[in-house]
Amino acid sequence: MSQLDPSQMSRRQQFAESYRITKQADPLIGLWLLLSFVGGAVVGGGLFWLLPPSGGILSIVFTVVGALLGGVLLALIVFGRKAQAAAYARIDGQPGAAAGALNMLRRGWRTEPAVAFNKSQDLVHRVVGPPGIVLIGEGNPTRVKSLLLDQRRKHERVVVDVPVHEIIVGNGEGQVPLAKLNRTVMKLGRNVRPADITDILNRLKALDAIQGKVPMPKGPVPTSMKGMRSNLRGR
Known part of the structure; x- marks a missing residue:
């Protein structure tokens, strides 16, 4: 059903x-x-x-x-x-879970799920907002670090004047638990004016066009999480 x-x-x-x-x-x-x-x-x-x-x-x-x-x-x-x-x-623990959580951010944030992805279903998501660019990795920490490093280099070549932050989602040392992900992202500060976010997104389109659209693993985010967004966003 x-x-x-x-x-x-x-x-x-x-x-x-x-x-x-x-x-x-x-x-x-x-x-x-x-x-x-x-x-x-x-x-x-x-x-x-x-x-x-x-x-x-x-x-x-x-x-x-x-x-x-x-x-x-x-x-x-x-x-x-x-x-x-x-x-x-x-x-928590499912591939793509971080993307579901990031979709509950307030207005003024733009989330792009799975800008990088490997065959082991390690993922890197991107958020553009007041702190600049935030790259969020989930999966095996060792493999995710390599994905994040690669994506950081690519993003910095396109937007050299915008801060790029990295976060790994997980429950290990130096990682951010899924439930605290949005709060952590929002506490990264305000380095970009709202008027500049559109320009950043336009410049990132060139990078996305080169990389191509990365398919999200099927069924990673329960639809219930998406349905709660309008009621729970920002809490």
């Missing part, structure tokens, strides 16, 4: 799919959401109860509204974090 593309899902279907995947990774997600709703409701209701005028029907209405708002808000925050953690855990 083929899985429905997230772009064809309604928001309700995407939420249900995210909940299903999150429950597989964390069977207690229902309890977490209930507790967070109750906690948010207590705080929200208490704050609204203290608003003037105190006492009377109006205060009761405000308290109920505040409780509902506080409960729903906290439950959504908890669900967002749990769902994101579940999505990362689901794809």
